[in-house]
Amino acid sequence: MLLLTFLRRRGRGWTEARSRDLTDFEDWRRFAEANPKRIGGSKWDREQAAFYSLYKWAKDNGHVGSIPVSTVQSRDYHGSLVTTPTRSKDSRPANVHWLTPRTWRRWIDVGLRGHTAAGVVEPGWTGRTEDRNVAFVRLLVSSGLRRAEGGSLLTFEVPQRRLEGGRYYRGQVAAQVTRGKRMRTFYIASEAVGEVEVYVESSRALAVRQAQRLGRYEHLAGMRLVDEVTRGLKPKIRWHDRLGVEGERELNLLTAGERALLFTEGRRGPEPLWLWLNEQGLPLGIHSWDGVFREANQRCARVLTPPAWLGMDPHRVFAPYATPHSARHSFALYMLVVLERLTDLRYGLSPEERRDFRLLYGDPWFLVQTLLGHASRDTTVRHYLAPVADLQLRSMLDAIDVPARAPMPELDDTFARIARESEGIQDFGDEITPPGAGA
Known part of the structure; x- marks a missing residue:
């Protein structure tokens, strides 16, 4: 709609758009100081993909002679030549959120079950759909299903x-x-x-x-x-x-x-x-689940954030924040750590034996890729498991006892160490104020 309005003010219909019009529109959307609602590279890439789809359809059906969107050609996973819109240099490959297992437990208890910061149910709490919401979140976190997959x-x-x-x-x-x-x-x-x-x-x-x-x-x-x-x-x-x-x-x-x-x-x-x-x-x-998560996030912020910091905590130091897709991200991180650990416990492999095992059966990264349904291992590594890509997980896990049951609370300390050394992972214990969260 914004693009059509922009073109109309220039006296053009949408079938008359030129490449320069799209370039000027991008400049207004992203860089013009007079625009109070400028957007970043990731959102522009999504908009440009929609423009490309529109004009490709229009060209295929004879409504326009050319596509005004800037494009590049590349090879896909199967080696075929494909044409895609040009990506912005400042776009992020994914908006990834991780929560450690104990942080999910905290988020569920406070956000969905009506607990206070002290861990008891808030007086007057009426969680009419509490069991449904908790079951859905548990499903996503433990399976890695997307919102639409689990929701349908x-x-x-x-x-x-x-x-x-x-x-x-x-x-x-x-x-x-x-x-x-x-x-x-x-x-x-x-x-x-x-x-x-x-x-x-x-x-x-x-x-x-x-x-x-x-x-x-x-x-x-x-x-x-x-x-x-x-x-x-x-x-x-x-x-x-x-x-x-x-x-x-x-x-x-x-x-x-x-x-x-x-x-x-x-x-x-x-x-x-x-x-x-x-x-x-x-x-x-399916989209109704976004509202469930939004209300749970708001409740966590209200209950766990000290009054002096309400509305002043952009880095979410005091309260966890979750989305349906962050359950999938967290599942990937969790399964990588657990599979690394279980591989060692199950087979007691030496470094040489581990290398042979991976050649035959695939390593935990490959297994997580399969669980997430990704066609490319690169997608799994780049979008979901980047925080632990450079960690020596085996040495970190050496001191952990054999896990006895899911969700393996014995690994809480391991995830806490990963969270301290990696950006973007939320880890909250039972304390109201995390260490180092003072003024």
């Missing part, structure tokens, strides 16, 4: 805990809800599965009962009642709608919007298969 899960896609137990359970995330459009396996901690089960059997079940009693599902547009979920390498969903029209589609190819329409016939009427529901018993939109 169906009830039967959550791994079920087995009688014989286990530390981690395996699940499948459907291709259509992933960024790379490729199905992949994810692993989730047993404790996180337990949190999800508690939510399903408590507040979720109550929300469904109330919605059924009030008839909210009776006239829901587009509802599809699932008759069968087939088994095999490519499971399919078979359903019928209110008019009796039958249909089927491969589970792997269902979009988030289609998933939100899937219901099953329960004992008291239709029940949604979408895992995460709002208080009305309807599917919770």
Whole structure:
């Protein structure tokens, strides 16, 4: 919209834009002192990518003769020649946030469970969706799933805990809800599965009962009642709608919007298969989780920041700050440290044996790359695990006892040392004011 307004003031329609117009627009957006809301290189790159998509579509369909966006050519992962918009020199490759495991525990307790700085529930706290929110955050932190991937899960896609137990359970995330459009396996901690089960059997079940009693599902547009979920390498969903029209589609190819329409016939009427529901018993939109995190961040800042520093803590010294994607970042950091440690504990490898093991099976960086679903190892190293790239993790972990259970609180000291030596990692203990946080 800003670009179209800029062009109109110059007397041009969007199909008449020239390269000089885009250059002048960038100068205004980024560098003009008269602009009170200048942006950085990363945001400009995102805007320019949108402009490129628009004008490429326009050129392919004969609306313009050329693309006014500055571009470069390079080779992609498969060696093919691709054209992309020019990137700004001052853009950051990723806006990465890490929280250590104990900091996540602190953030969840204060932000989602209503605890005070003293660790007790605040008088008058009414966490109506507390179990849902805690279960979702535990899911993301322990699995590394993206917000859209975890937020669009169906009830039967959550791994079920087995009688014989286990530390981690395996699940499948459907291709259509992933960024790379490729199905992949994810692993989730047993404790996180337990949190999800508690939510399903408590507040979720109550929300469904109330919605059924009030008839909210009776006239829901587009509802599809699932008759069968087939088994095999490519499971399919078979359903019928209110008019009796039958249909089927491969589970792997269902979009988030289609998933939100899937219901099953329960004992008291239709029940949604979408895992995460709002208080009305309807599917919770994926973007709604941003509001949950925002409110939790605001509460952490209010409860943990000394009154004299409220609104004056840009570096977040007193209170942790989290986003859905920082759960993914933290998972990557956590798994690197744990996998390094478990490799040594499991196999007792010498340096030579470790080198042979990595050649055969891949090192922890490769394993984390697989868990995150990245096509390139470089993406994993550059965007997610940079803080620990130069640390001698083996020597740091030598003094740590054998971990007995997830989430391995025995490693808190290790993560604290990593946080002290690396920029951008949030680590908060039980104290209200972190060491060295004075005036």
